[in-house]
Amino acid sequence: MKKLTCIVCPLSCSLFIEEKEELKITGNKCERGIKYAKEEIRNPKRVLTTTVKIKDGIYPVIPVRTSKPIPKDYIFPLLKKLSEVELTAPIPSGYKVLENIFNLGIDVITTREMKKLNK
Numbered sequence: 001m002k003k004l005t006c007i008v009c010p011l012s013c014s015l016f017i018e019e020k021e022e023l024k025i026t027g028n029k030c031e032r033g034i035k036y037a038k039e040e041i042r043n044p045k046r047v048l049t050t051t052v053k054i055k056d057g058i059y060p061v062i063p064v065r066t067s068k069p070i071p072k073d074y075i076f077p078l079l080k081k082l083s084e085v086e087l088t089a090p091i092p093s094g095y096k097v098l099e100n101i102f103n104l105g106i107d108v109i110t111t112r113e114m115k116k117l118n119k
């Protein structure tokens with residue numbers, strides 16, 4: 001039996017998952033826990049937050065995140081892609097750094113603006 005903590009709401013229910021022909025989930029106080037456990041077992045996803053390099057900005061890097069959770073298997077390939085990206089300031093918050101990554105219909109966007117450094 002696997003154990004997971006549901007992260008959908010602050011109650012943080014302990015979920016117990018038995019993998020037979022179908023998944024049997026107990027410990028949830030609502031239906032959202034079942035949906036969360038099924039996804040976490042079959043296709044775990046995360047929002048990736050990281051930084052990318054930026055030229056001429058007031059800082060050398062800018063924070064970015066995926067617009068939606070991505071399957072965990074794509075996280076390291078995406079980090080590699082982002083390590084090759086370099087933006088140039090000024091950049092607004094919400095700027096699309098990469099569009100439709102791996103044809104998932106998900107973008108990578110900046111989470112703050114970056115002003116140009118006055119030299």
Ligand code: SF4
Nearest residue numbers: 006009012013030033
């Ligand atoms: S199972 Fe429902 S009540 Fe429990 S943590 Fe998840 S969302 Fe919240």
